[in-house]
Amino acid sequence: MKKNKPKYKLIIDAAVEVIAENGYHASQVSKIAKKAGVADGTIYLYFKNKEDILVSVFEEKMGQFIEQIATAIDQKSNANEKLLTLIEMHFSQLAKDHHLAIVTQLELRQSNIDLRLQINKVLKPYLMVIDSIINEGIEQNIFRDDLNKKLVRQMIFGTLDETVTNWVMKEEKYELVSLAPSVHALITNGLSTR
Amino acid sequence: MKKNKPKYKLIIDAAVEVIAENGYHASQVSKIAKKAGVADGTIYLYFKNKEDILVSVFEEKMGQFIEQIATAIDQKSNANEKLLTLIEMHFSQLAKDHHLAIVTQLELRQSNIDLRLQINKVLKPYLMVIDSIINEGIEQNIFRDDLNKKLVRQMIFGTLDETVTNWVMKEEKYELVSLAPSVHALITNGLSTR
Amino acid sequence: MKKNKPKYKLIIDAAVEVIAENGYHASQVSKIAKKAGVADGTIYLYFKNKEDILVSVFEEKMGQFIEQIATAIDQKSNANEKLLTLIEMHFSQLAKDHHLAIVTQLELRQSNIDLRLQINKVLKPYLMVIDSIINEGIEQNIFRDDLNKKLVRQMIFGTLDETVTNWVMKEEKYELVSLAPSVHALITNGLSTR
Amino acid sequence: MKKNKPKYKLIIDAAVEVIAENGYHASQVSKIAKKAGVADGTIYLYFKNKEDILVSVFEEKMGQFIEQIATAIDQKSNANEKLLTLIEMHFSQLAKDHHLAIVTQLELRQSNIDLRLQINKVLKPYLMVIDSIINEGIEQNIFRDDLNKKLVRQMIFGTLDETVTNWVMKEEKYELVSLAPSVHALITNGLSTR
DNA sequence: CATGAATGAGGGTTCATTCAT
DNA sequence: TATGAATGAACCCTCATTCAT
Known part of the structure; x- marks a missing residue:
């Protein structure tokens, strides 16, 4: 299994750094190889082609990302707390890894x-985690049962994603994680006064 | 003013078509010129460079997009109706123009x-329309006054954007505009039971 | 018609020189462009790809080669003289163009x-010229009528080709054209004593 | 002597197969190693480099090729029969080994x-066999004594080679060996009527 | 003897942009 | 204004060969 060889991880981590520093389009394979401390050709012992490196970067990092969130959520017993935890974890994991x-x-x-499209496939498990929270919330009578569930998922993911993107584009000038309770409140209670 | 010359619009419209048909990376300047019926060099009499074409496409199309929405909103008197109208218009304008x-x-x-970043600048007026609805809702005591307004805007825009992207990626297989009321309800009332 | 533009011929001639000087595998497109005095990209305005350059080289040069031979042969009235002329022309044209x-x-x-295979297609007209000489010789009762014509053509072409290749490999140290009468005699009379 | 070790022959035979199946340029050393059942590095214990493999292939196969022909010729007493035998053997040995x-x-x-050039060196003994037949024919007064002997050899080899190449390129659709008497007649008697 | 993971040099082609007409 | 022929920089990937084990 190639994924367990040390150079595999070396290359993945180098790719994240190189892309973060140079931008997607200026990330030549040779730069990644150099940063990883291997020869250009060595890359191709572990990855089919450049695209395969990028998909693998996403798979590896997203895999850990989701796993962390799933583990944290398991320790919460109701959907509201789970949703808050998901938001906190989503924010904190990205906040602590600049690249x-x-x-x-x-x-x-x-x-x-x-x-x-391949990246979307990798994202699927995360969306399923969100879906399961929604379902649980409805079963627990915490969330309304007249919701279009797919729309709910899109609202949650769209909101988190947009929030993080704004934060990154503002060069991470403010505290992201501390926004989690507000985001959670917005999503659960909406804008309206009662 | 170059923007009023007939070839300016010709090139903008050709660019939208070419990008929609070929994808971003396969949209060469020469293809756009051919579709517009002008020589390659002519493009550079109206646009600084390729990036300028793309920004201008966005400016032109987004300008109309926002104007339509602003006009429709002006005819509504309260923030709730305005928000619903914004969602409906956002969806309907993209639904009717596939490209x-x-x-x-x-x-x-x-x-x-x-x-x-330039595209974000073009988007600014739209975000300001959203902001004004939020402010109005708070003044009208329709929306809660303890909200982080920037977050609210990110939630609204993120939700709409994610919803439309999902719809486009699913090859527009379902009715987008009919989702507007549900999206509006989600945003205003949130997930929670009362 | 691209073939009449001056740069087309410029590139063809540069290609012959570069290949002759550097060898087939060391003939980079950039070298050909430099020798032709044009930019690398210009090559691709006249040729689909590198292979297309090489086929075109052969087409152009072989076209002239065959035309010269055909013209010279037309002025001879019997098959024996035509065959001798073909051999002389075959040798002399290659002898005078080292590259x-x-x-x-x-x-x-x-x-x-x-x-x-593409090169073989270009060679076809030359083989047909040989065939027509063979047929004429048989009709004129100069050549025997019990011959396997295809074999005869292969003998003639094979002999000429092998003779020229030997001469080139020996670095053209001896006079090629003066061998023509001997080659002609060999082909027409064979090895045997009578 | 490395040539007697079992892996030496294993690699030679693998090379012939790999080249025949994949073509010259797609015949990587690693493919030959795999087909031979050895590690890539092992190849370099028996051959200096890739070129050495190819020359050795030619040496081995050509050695057997020539030996077979020489043996067969020794049993014939006059130059005419020897020449016919050489042609028959040349054709039959290639006809029975497709690869x-x-x-x-x-x-x-x-x-x-x-x-x-190295391949030509390997071919030398074969050309010397042809030369000896020519000399013998002249001594026996079967072949004319006014011949340019080198040209004769080129005619014979060129004719055989061109005939076989045509046959291979036509995907060996017809009987090669049965052409031998015609080829022999052509070479000895020429095209002319008497 | 044998292995096979690692090396790293090398080149065809695209396409945004220019400029002489 | 308008043209379009010409420019030339930039990069992924293959594969013969090596060498530590």
């Missing part, structure tokens, strides 16, 4: 549509 | 970060 | 099989 | 000139 935040929010979006 | 939807939701996002 | 001789006898043979 | 025919007639010709 990763830039890569996921800005750089990887410049990829062509084929690559974007 | 534009693909270009704004998928293709232009592949541009590099400099271009994205 | 062309190297390219056709040594370098272009290193091409892959697809290109070789 | 070898493709490799010698098509694939190995794609090699660069250095390699071709």
Whole structure:
């Protein structure tokens, strides 16, 4: 299994750094190889082609991202707390990894549509985690049962994503994680006065 | 003013078509020139460079987009109706222009970060329309006054954007505009039971 | 018609020189462009790709080659004289163009099989000229009528080709054209004593 | 002597197969190693470099080729029979080894000139066999004594080679060996009526 | 003897932009 | 204004060869 070899991780991490520092389109394979401390050709012992590096970056990082969130959520017993935890974790993980935040929010979006579709596949498990919280909230009678669930998921993900992207584009000048309770309140209670 | 010359619009419209049909990265200047019926060099009499074409596409189309929405909103008297109208207009304008939807939701996002920052500038007036609705809602005591307004705007825009992108990626298989009331309800009332 | 533009011929001639001087595999497009005095990209305004340059070289040069031979043969009235003329012309044209001789006898043979098949197509008209001489000789009762005509053609072409290749490989140290009568005698009379 | 070790022959035979199946340019050392059942590095214990493999292939196969012909010729007493036998053997040995025919007639010709010169060296003994038949024929007064002997050899070899190449390129659709008497007649008697 | 992971040099092609007409 | 032929910089990937084990 190639994924367990040390150079695999070396290259993945180098790719994140190089993309964050140079931008998506200026990230040559040779730069990644140099940063990883391997020869150009070595890259191709571990990855089919450049696109495969990028998809793998997303898979690896997103895999950890989701796992962390899923673990944290399991320790909460109701949907409201789970949703808050998801928001906090989503924010905190990106807040603590500057490079990763830039890569996921800005750089990887410049990829062509084929690559974007592959990235969407990787994102699927995360969307399913959101879905499960929604379902649980409805079962627990915490969330309304007249919701279009798919729309709810889109609202939650769209809000988090837009919030993080704004934060990254503002060069992370403010505290992201501290916004979590407000975002949670907005999503659960909406704008309206009662 | 170059923007009023007939070839200016010819090139802008050709650009939208070419990008929608070929995708961002396969949209060469020469293709746009051919579709517009002008020589390659002529493009550079109206636009500084390729990036300038793309920004101008966004400016032109977004200008109309926002104007339509602003006009429709002016005829509504309270923030709730205005918000619903904004959502309906946002959806309906993209639903009725297939090419534009693909270009704004998928293709232009592949541009590099400099271009994205310019696009964000163009988006500013739209975000200000959203802001004014939020402010009005708070003044009218329809929206809560303890909200982080910037977050609210990010939630609204993020939700709409994510919803439209999902719809485009699902190849516009379902009715987008009919989702407007549900989206409006979600945003105003949130997920929670009362 | 691109073939009449001056740069087309410029590139063709540069290609012959570069291949003759550097060898088939060391003939980069950039070298050909430099020798032709044009930019690398200009090559691709006149040729689809590198292979297209090579096929075109062969087409152009072989076209002239065959035309010269055909014209010379037309002025002879019997098959024996025509055959001798063909041999003389075949030898003399390659003898007077050092670069062309190297390219056709040594370098272009290193091409892959697809290109070789295309080269064979270009060679077809030459083989047909040989065939017509054979037929005429038989009609004139100068050549025997019990011959396998295809074999005869292969003998003639094979003999000429092998003779020229040997001459080129020996670095053209001896007079090629003066061998023509002997080659002609060999082909017409064979090895045997009577 | 490395040539007697079992892996030496294993690699030679693997090379012929790989070249015949994949073509000269797609025949990587790693493919040959795999087919031979050895590690890539092992190849370099038996051969200096890739070119050395190819020359060795030619040496091995050509050695057997010539030996077979020489043995067969020794049993004939006059030059005419010897020449016919040489033609028959040349054709029959290639006709019965499909891979070898493709490799010698098509694939190995794609090699660069250095390699071709080495191949020519390997061919030398074969050309000397032809030369000896020519000399014998002249001594026996079967062949004319006014011949340019080198040209005769080129005619014979060129004719055989061109005939076999045509046959391989036509995908061996007809019987090659049965052409031998006609080829022999052509070479000995020429085209002319008497 | 044998392995196979690692190396790193090398080139065809695209396309935004220019400028002489 | 308008043209379009010409420019030339920039990069992914393959594969023969090596060498530590």
